[in-house]
Amino acid sequence: MRRILFVPVWLMVLAAAAPVNVVRADKGGGTKVRRHVISSRVSARAAALAEEATTLYEEIELQDIGLSKKAFEYALRGYHYMMDHHLLGKANIISICDLSQSSRNKRLYVLDLDQKTVLVNTYVAHGRNSGMEYARSFSNNPSSHKTSLGFYVTQDTYFGANGLSLKIKGIERGFNDRACGRNIVVHGSEYVGPDFMQMNGISGRSYGCPAIPADETEAVIDLIKEGTCLFIYHPTKRYISRSKILND
Secondary structure, three states, X not given: OOOOOOOOHHHHHHHHHOOOOOXXXXXXXXXXXXXXXXXXXXXXXXXXHHHHHHHHHHHOOHHHHOOOHHHHHHHHHHHHHHHHOOOOOOOOEEEEEEOOOOOOOOOEEEEEOOOOEEEEEEOOOOEOOOOOOOXXXXXXXXXXXXXXXXXXXXXXEEEEOOEEEEEEEEOOOOOOOOOOOOOOEEEXXXXXXXXXXXXXXXXXXXXXXXXXXXXXXXXXXXXXXXXOEEEEEXXXXXXXXXXXXXXX
């Protein structure tokens, strides 16, 4: 019986983009040719990623629950980077904090990419010095009480002043690599959620931690602990333009 070989779509895209018969245009060892090949491959990879993001965004129906398409596309880009660099222990789970939204919204999304489902959609706090209803300012500095943007790898749990908490490691130098030293963790709090907002008119804010509703702490942490991708997003130009992961 003749065996049929299935080739991933993204490999087909890269193959199609690569020049077949390239003629050397310079006398210096083909530098221009190599740059052309690399540029073609990068463009093909970006196109394949954008197509994958669009397909998943529509299949999971993320627009219906308010997640920004751009936030998801950036998150998926970073997720693939982390997978390629063997940084993740769990490959199917990705969490996105979409801080382009009001803190009154359910702006934390925990997704299962294998099952193409939303596991959790709930509230999440930003740092008290990052803004009031909307987060607008971010920092990696100790004692800033601001949120740090970028990609994190979740680690192990512990019980501290806020009860069950989850350590997270920032992997972007200059943006969130001081998270561990700042004790930035995922934890539950009574100041996050509709009850607090109803009584106070505004969602509570943290010292920089992505705090979640107290009654959902155990369930959320159990899903995302031990090596999953966490992305804290905001469309601030400094981060988007300088993140090595997003511009890899």
